[in-house]
Amino acid sequence: MNGCLIILRSVTYAQRAKRVLERNGISAYVIKPEAHLVGNGCGFAVKVSDVYLAESLDILSGENFGIMKVYVPSENGYRELRV
Amino acid sequence: MTYLDNAATTLIKPQSVTDAVTEAIKTAANAGRGGHGASMRAADILFECRETAADFFGAKSAENIIFTLNATHALNIAIHGIMGKGGHAVISGYEHNSVVRPLAFLGDKGVSFSVARAPLFEPELMVEAINREIKKNTKAVIVTHVSNVFGYILPIKEINALCASKGIPLVIDAAQSAGCIPVKLNDLTAVRFVCMPGHKGLYGPQGTGILVCRDGREISPLMQGGTGSQSHEAFQPDFLPDRHETGTQNAHGIAGLNAGIKFVCKVSELYRHERELLDYCTEEIGKISGATLYYDHKKQCQSGVLSFNLARVNADEVSYQLSLCDIAVRSGFHCAPLAHETAGDRMGTVRVSFSVFNDFSDVETLVSALKKINV
Numbered sequence: 001m002n003g004c005l006i007i008l009r010s011v012t013y014a015q016r017a018k019r020v021l022e023r024n025g026i027s028a029y030v031i032k033p034e035a036h037l038v039g040n041g042c043g044f045a046v047k048v049s050d051v052y053l054a055e056s057l058d059i060l061s062g063e064n065f066g067i068m069k070v071y072v073p074s075e076n077g078y079r080e081l082r083v
Numbered sequence: 084m085t086y087l088d089n090a091a092t093t094l095i096k097p098q099s100v101t102d103a104v105t106e107a108i109k110t111a112a113n114a115g116r117g118g119h120g121a122s123m124r125a126a127d128i129l130f131e132c133r134e135t136a137a138d139f140f141g142a143k144s145a146e147n148i149i150f151t152l153n154a155t156h157a158l159n160i161a162i163h164g165i166m167g168k169g170g171h172a173v174i175s176g177y178e179h180n181s182v183v184r185p186l187a188f189l190g191d192k193g194v195s196f197s198v199a200r201a202p203l204f205e206p207e208l209m210v211e212a213i214n215r216e217i218k219k220n221t222k223a224v225i226v227t228h229v230s231n232v233f234g235y236i237l238p239i240k241e242i243n244a245l246c247a248s249k250g251i252p253l254v255i256d257a258a259q260s261a262g263c264i265p266v267k268l269n270d271l272t273a274v275r276f277v278c279m280p281g282h283k284g285l286y287g288p289q290g291t292g293i294l295v296c297r298d299g300r301e302i303s304p305l306m307q308g309g310t311g312s313q314s315h316e317a318f319q320p321d322f323l324p325d326r327h328e329t330g331t332q333n334a335h336g337i338a339g340l341n342a343g344i345k346f347v348c349k350v351s352e353l354y355r356h357e358r359e360l361l362d363y364c365t366e367e368i369g370k371i372s373g374a375t376l377y378y379d380h381k382k383q384c385q386s387g388v389l390s391f392n393l394a395r396v397n398a399d400e401v402s403y404q405l406s407l408c409d410i411a412v413r414s415g416f417h418c419a420p421l422a423h424e425t426a427g428d429r430m431g432t433v434r435v436s437f438s439v440f441n442d443f444s445d446v447e448t449l450v451s452a453l454k455k456i457n458v
Contacts, residue, residue, distance in 0.1 A: 011312070012126075012323075032118025042314040044312075
């Protein structure tokens with residue numbers, strides 16, 4: 001899936017985010033993104049379809065997940081989305 | 084073997100625990116490190132267990148479950164975290180060395196502690212004793228939920244209410260209660276941490292333990308190192324569980340722990356089963372001439388742990404003689420000399436402790452052997 005990346009603080013947060021999104025009917029995958037996307041070293045992300053990105057961010061923001069960064073696919077790989 | 088040393092560890096585990104560990108060893112790599120399937124499998128194992136434990140112990144979220152090596156490790160995180168900069172603590176007279184020793188060690192850093200002494204199986208007197216020992220600079224009350232020596236169930240709800248009324252954090256050592264007697268964070272508002280092993284009443288493997296945190300971010304970590312997160316930062320992350328989980332986690336053991344907790348959730352009335360065995364055991368040992376039993380005659384506040392002595396043979400010799408009959412019990416001071424002192428015992432005791440896998444025939448085997456030893 002060439003989806004969007006929601007960078008979270010740790011693998012535990014990414015897994016909880018996946019569970020929360022799936023409970024809301026949104027398919028999500030936990031992945032380890034390239035370190036430069038995380039910004040301060042190792043980290044994890046949930047990957048979701050761009051169709052569900054806005055809804056996913058709404059859901060996760062409401063549950064205090066501490067989203068670090070959001071990326072959407074671009075011609076060169078990923079482009080950071082300011083949220 | 085007739086295994087009656089479940090307060091030390093539950094030797095007999097559910098098959099689901101063995102299966103989960105075996106499967107994890109074959110499939111799970113290092114959790115939260117790589118992005119490959121085997122690493123993700125390990126991360127899934129940890130997260131599933133966090134969710135199971137958070138639900139079972141009433142924690143706010145999966146992150147509030149910290150995996151530790153054992154109960155002692157969990158207690159050290161809590162005690163060093165709260166008391167590390169000095170202050171006063173109150174403990175009960177029935178504490179294990181896993182509480183007493185960290186506090187004694189911190190004496191150099193200005194930590195002092197008072198022991199609330201009250202007779203065995205007198206819960207109201209224990210609450211009064213704790214209340215008497217609280218001072219203006221008391222930073223924490225640290226108590227065992229169940230004495231590992233006598234099975235005495237301390238009045239945790241009343242102690243919680245006392246601490247809540249005075250705004251003092253409560254730390255619970257649930258080494259002997261977790262899995263057998265309910266302890267839920269959301270019912271106990273003063274409780275800051277609950278510390279437990281995975282390998283006793285939760286029927287998980289050795290090398291597993293849990294620290295249940297109300298928050299946990301406010302205290303310093305006991306250890307620092309790799310967490311698989313924020314790796315460019317020199318300091319330990321300030322979020323859970325990473326703040327208190329450093330280095331490779333025991334995914335294989337935690338797979339078993341998760342299966343163990345799920346087993347406990349399915350088996351109803353664990354406490355009642357152990358208590359029935361205790362009552363029968365007490366009745367039968369009580370028939371042996373000169374036997375001394377530490378027993379809650381009111382049947383209100385004792386779990387499936389019984390200490391006793393025979394008149395003619397000392398505790399260690401009884402344990403040795405029983406081992407020759409392939410019966411496993413523990414003797415001595417059980418790493419809790421303070422509890423013996425509080426109860427008035429100076430010689431050590433023989434301790435029998437039950438699990439869900441024991442039945443009345445185990446008690447009969449024990450008593451039959453004791454009658455032969457006590458001659």
